[in-house]
Amino acid sequence: xxxHAHGALVRLENGELASLNENEVAAYRKFxxxxxxxDREIELAVLSHNRRLEAKVIPxxxxxxxxxxxxxxxxxxxxxxxxxxxxxxxxxxxxFVPKKRDDPKP
Numbered sequence: 001x002x003x004h005a006h007g008a009l010v011r012l013e014n015g016e017l018a019s020l021n022e023n024e025v026a027a028y029r030k031f032x033x034x035x036x037x038x039d040r041e042i043e044l045a046v047l048s049h050n051r052r053l054e055a056k057v058i059p060x061x062x063x064x065x066x067x068x069x070x071x072x073x074x075x076x077x078x079x080x081x082x083x084x085x086x087x088x089x090x091x092x093x094x095x096f097v098p099k100k101r102d103d104p105k106p
Contacts, residue, residue, distance in 0.1 A: 007021050
């Protein structure tokens with residue numbers, strides 16, 4: 001990926017080149033620069049426009065409140081597992097005994 005003054009140029013998975021317009025680059029510059037530094041793949045929507053491929057950044061949907069709730073749930077679930085394994089009695093074994101018959105077999 002190369003970031004220029006008037007947009008950016010990205011290489012797609014299939015090897016083709018697509019361009020990002022300058023509005024996309026202005027909106028997502030930090031995200032694009034970080035992805036370029038760590039050589040991370042990003043998701044793009046690719047449109048064909050006059051035999052040229054144009055790409056648009058698909059923003060990551062992130063809900064910080066939901067993330068925090070998920071972390072708390074995972075921590076509480078781990079705590080319950082530890083408590084149940086420490087204080088729980090061993091599982092009972094069930095013995096199967098053949099049924100006694102009153103009448104003798106002929």
